[in-house]
């Protein structure tokens with residue numbers, strides 16, 4: 001299997017229940033809900049994406065086989081053996097992440113997390129699953145560690161998801177021209193509905209990648 005990677009770097013997890021934790025971010029290229037081209041955004045299934053996931057031209061990006069990708073993740077993390085964490089994102093990581101890569105990362109001491117739109121089944125062995133449903137896309141993955149809903153999406157309001165089998169439920173204000181209003185709306189929802197917690201994209205506040 002050849003993995004197509006947009007970028008690969010160390011940062012702190014900016015979102016959700018693991019916010020602040022050191023991690024290698026492994027951003028796979030490509031997504032099933034948008035081509036990534038601005039010209040196609042208006043007709044995409046997911047229209048609010050904040051990420052460039054096209055190609056392999058980011059820092060640490062490229063085409064890798066399994067051993068090469070694990071070596072790149074290890075080199076990015078550095079020598080310390082403890083608390084190793086790699087977060088697979090994209091684009092849509094579950095279009096590429098497979099059991100062989102998860103097993104090989106585990107063998108090097110990494111816990112493996114994923115940020116997914118939930119349209120694909122997850123391979124076995126993941127240590128942390130964050131599902132972020134998109135209004136116009138059928139949800140295939142209805143269990144996991146955290147459900148992180150970008151808010152507001154009029155056709156995907158929180159009530160639709162709170163019965164699912166997740167440990168944590170987060171609202172993340174939709175970034176874009178209405179970010180401030182969306183943040184206030186998410187705060188108001190969490191104040192009224194204590195099942196839900198606020199997830200701010202803290203890397204955008206601090207300038208981390």
Ligand SMILES: C[S@@+](CC[C@H](N)C(=O)[O-])C[C@H]1O[C@@H](n2cnc3c(N)ncnc32)[C@H](O)[C@@H]1O
Pocket residue numbers: 031048049050051089090091092093115116117118131132148150172173174175176
């Ligand atoms: C770029 S996506 C990649 C992973 C996967 N495709 C997904 O959608 O979950 C990473 C995270 O950023 C969130 N996200 C994307 N665009 C956003 C925006 N404009 N505002 C807030 N969160 C956003 C996604 O919902 C997801 O939780």
Ligand SMILES: Nc1nc2[nH]cc(C(=O)O)c2c(=O)[nH]1
Pocket residue numbers: 011012013014015025051089090115203208209
């Ligand atoms: N620091 C940081 N934390 C993140 N958490 C989820 C991200 C993503 O794009 O999937 C992300 C990201 O892009 N940067």
Ligand code: SF4
Pocket residue numbers: 031032033034046047048049050051053090091092117134
């Ligand atoms: S599903 Fe994720 S990567 Fe794909 S367009 Fe939406 S936010 Fe971006």
Ligand SMILES: [Mg+2]
Pocket residue numbers: 051
């Ligand atoms: Mg991001």
